[in-house]
Amino acid sequence: MSAAEDVVAEGHQAVEAVPKRAMTLGTGTSLLVLAVLLLVPVFVKNFIIFQMTMLLIYGVAVLALNILTGGSGQFSLGQSAFYAVGAYVSAVLMEHFNVNYALTIPVSAVVCFGFGFLFGKPALRLSGVYLALATFALATAMPQLLKLNFLEHWTGGVQGLVVTKPDAPFGLPMSQDMWLYYFTLAVTLAIYIFSVNLLRSRSGRAFMAIRDNEIAASAMGVDVALYKTLAFGVSAAITGIAGSLGAIAVQFVAPDSYTITLAISLFLGMVVGGVGWLPGSIVGAAFIIFVPNIAESISKGMSGVVFGVLLFLVIYLVPQGARQAASKLR
Amino acid sequence: MELFTNQVLAGIATGAIYACMALAVVMIYQAIDHLNFAQGEMAMFSTFISWQLMQWGVSYWAAFVITLAFSFVAGIAIERILFKPLAKAPVLTNVAGFIALFAIINSSAGLIWDFTIKQYPTPFGSAPFLGSQLISTHQAGMIGVTVLLLLGLYFFFQYTRIGLAMRAAASVPESARLVGINTSWMVALGWGMATAIGSIAGMLVAPVVFLEPNMMGGVLIYGFAAAVLGGLSSPLGAVTGGFLVGIFENLVGTYIPGVGNELKLPIALALIISVLVVKPAGLFGRPIVKRV
Numbered sequence: 001m002s003a004a005e006d007v008v009a010e011g012h013q014a015v016e017a018v019p020k021r022a023m024t025l026g027t028g029t030s031l032l033v034l035a036v037l038l039l040v041p042v043f044v045k046n047f048i049i050f051q052m053t054m055l056l057i058y059g060v061a062v063l064a065l066n067i068l069t070g071g072s073g074q075f076s077l078g079q080s081a082f083y084a085v086g087a088y089v090s091a092v093l094m095e096h097f098n099v100n101y102a103l104t105i106p107v108s109a110v111v112c113f114g115f116g117f118l119f120g121k122p123a124l125r126l127s128g129v130y131l132a133l134a135t136f137a138l139a140t141a142m143p144q145l146l147k148l149n150f151l152e153h154w155t156g157g158v159q160g161l162v163v164t165k166p167d168a169p170f171g172l173p174m175s176q177d178m179w180l181y182y183f184t185l186a187v188t189l190a191i192y193i194f195s196v197n198l199l200r201s202r203s204g205r206a207f208m209a210i211r212d213n214e215i216a217a218s219a220m221g222v223d224v225a226l227y228k229t230l231a232f233g234v235s236a237a238i239t240g241i242a243g244s245l246g247a248i249a250v251q252f253v254a255p256d257s258y259t260i261t262l263a264i265s266l267f268l269g270m271v272v273g274g275v276g277w278l279p280g281s282i283v284g285a286a287f288i289i290f291v292p293n294i295a296e297s298i299s300k301g302m303s304g305v306v307f308g309v310l311l312f313l314v315i316y317l318v319p320q321g322a323r324q325a326a327s328k329l330r
Numbered sequence: 331m332e333l334f335t336n337q338v339l340a341g342i343a344t345g346a347i348y349a350c351m352a353l354a355v356v357m358i359y360q361a362i363d364h365l366n367f368a369q370g371e372m373a374m375f376s377t378f379i380s381w382q383l384m385q386w387g388v389s390y391w392a393a394f395v396i397t398l399a400f401s402f403v404a405g406i407a408i409e410r411i412l413f414k415p416l417a418k419a420p421v422l423t424n425v426a427g428f429i430a431l432f433a434i435i436n437s438s439a440g441l442i443w444d445f446t447i448k449q450y451p452t453p454f455g456s457a458p459f460l461g462s463q464l465i466s467t468h469q470a471g472m473i474g475v476t477v478l479l480l481l482g483l484y485f486f487f488q489y490t491r492i493g494l495a496m497r498a499a500a501s502v503p504e505s506a507r508l509v510g511i512n513t514s515w516m517v518a519l520g521w522g523m524a525t526a527i528g529s530i531a532g533m534l535v536a537p538v539v540f541l542e543p544n545m546m547g548g549v550l551i552y553g554f555a556a557a558v559l560g561g562l563s564s565p566l567g568a569v570t571g572g573f574l575v576g577i578f579e580n581l582v583g584t585y586i587p588g589v590g591n592e593l594k595l596p597i598a599l600a601l602i603i604s605v606l607v608v609k610p611a612g613l614f615g616r617p618i619v620k621r622v
Contacts (some may be wrong), residue, residue: 125610308431
């Protein structure tokens with residue numbers, strides 16, 4: 001419209017620059033958290049163990065988004081699509097091909113990596129709201145694609161698939177829920193360690209350079225296109241693993257469990273946990289799992305109002321999420 | 331060929347809904363530089379207010395004007411109370427705020443007026459327009475109002491001091507402040523105007539989709555898509571985008587076999603994205619030039 005619009009102020013970027021040391025916890029705190037996660041299930045009921053399993057699973061999914069947004073500065077509302085693909089890969093392999101549940105996880109990671117990497121290619125030309133719209137389209141399309149007639153033989157169509165819950169191996173004296181919890185915890189730990197190392201590696205530095213200033217990064221010799229699609233691929237792979245674990249834990253997959261609502265929840269989880277702070281993912285996951293329940297228990301009719309007000313409170317008190325709260329404690 | 335023209339006409343009719351919403355989206359984008367996810371819910375709430383007024387016996391146009399005024403004030407109030415404190419917070423935190431606002435408005439509308447579907451009157455009647463079965467007088471009226479709004483906005487932004495001030499405040503806040511523009515209030519004004527335009531969209535859409543708390547969900551998505559397709563900085567682009575999206579959606583549903591109602595949206599979005607890949611700033615948008 002006018003010349004005034006041609007110039008955009010310098011230093012305007014969607015995602016804050018978080019130094020990589022501020023992205024993780026210290027060793028002591030990490031070990032303490034791990035000890036809590038290891039010991040608590042021994043003392044609580046099966047239902048709570050199940051909820052803790054879901055907490056870890058959503059934590060992994062939020063972590064994946066955090067690598068994409070907090071790490072490489074790309075925004076995605078399409079995480080639910082990758083989650084769905086992971087869940088379906090596991091469910092189909094387990095139910096149609098009798099593959100062991102643990103073996104389906106690497107398969108869905110590979111499939112989702114490919115899917116995310118390919119999706120990242122056209123998304124390269126888009127940023128900001130445009131990327132949000134593109135990923136959003138992916139999220140709205142996924143449940144419809146899963147319902148398609150010619151896939152129905154594999155996916156079970158609208159009805160979805162029932163997944164068998166695995167027993168504890170080697171005759172360990174554990175309930176199914178508890179075994180699944182420890183299994184999920186092991187996978188989560190592996191992914192967390194992988195992610196921390198990824199962000200400290202050459203690739204991680206490239207992600208952050210792109211996040212902070214794309215032009216400067218390419219001037220320094222970073223292959224911007226490669227690393228942006230790579231970030232999408234890695235994020236999709238981790239989300240897919242979360243999806244697989246989710247399918248095994250819930251024992252059921254259906255297209256309508258993976259709508260845009262899931263993607264929005266994961267996004268909220270990332271904001272509440274702190275964009276770019278990996279340990280915050282678990283705090284964010286706790287928020288998106290428990291706060292809607294709390295809101296419902298306060299008032300059934302007004303659960304949306306209560307949820308909204310609680311969310312507002314959180315972002316007023318700590319606009320940068322749990323990361324800010326944690327740095328105040330330090 | 332006749333099928334084609336008919337589908338295009340029907341597409342224009344639905345496109346008018348999207349165009350109207352897209353105008354509201356562009357308005358807020360001009361003022362605050364991001365998309366407001368709660369905009370559809372705000373429009374829905376305004377529409378309920380006008381419905382309530384009519385239930386109390388106020389005439390259509392009186393209710394229309396009161397609702398406009400209410401929406402304008404409410405938009406400003408929401409900005410002042412809820413989003414001004416977040417002005418310095420990261421963008422993604424603001425987006426979370428919009429989602430919270432969405433939940434609050436949706437849930438309270440359901441609480442006040444419950445989730446049953448309500449009839450909403452139209453001032454234009456619903457007879458066939460000029461003998462065509464595809465466009466009703468209501469839809470023609472809707473297109474008319476959208477075009478009027480577009481002209482109004484164009485003159486406002488192009489020829490009034492305050493319109494110029496708003497554009498300046500949105501694109502270069504620092505310089506705008508230096509020449510004495512109260513940028514903070516410009517943002518509030520943008521919220522007020524966007525909410526008012528949204529309420530017009532809501533009141534025009536309600537006779538077609540019927541009044542209920544979730545009525546704007548789908549419309550807002552198409553409105554976003556239309557605004558992004560046309561270019562977020564251009565009201566004309568938004569309106570054109572709205573009509574294009576409406577036509578796209580109809581043609582896809584007619585000519586591609588096996589596309590039910592449910593696949594229409596993903597395919598329309600995919601088309602829009604393919605357009606954006608070629609023209610990243612939208613059809614009418616001005617590419618943003620970055621200073622390195």
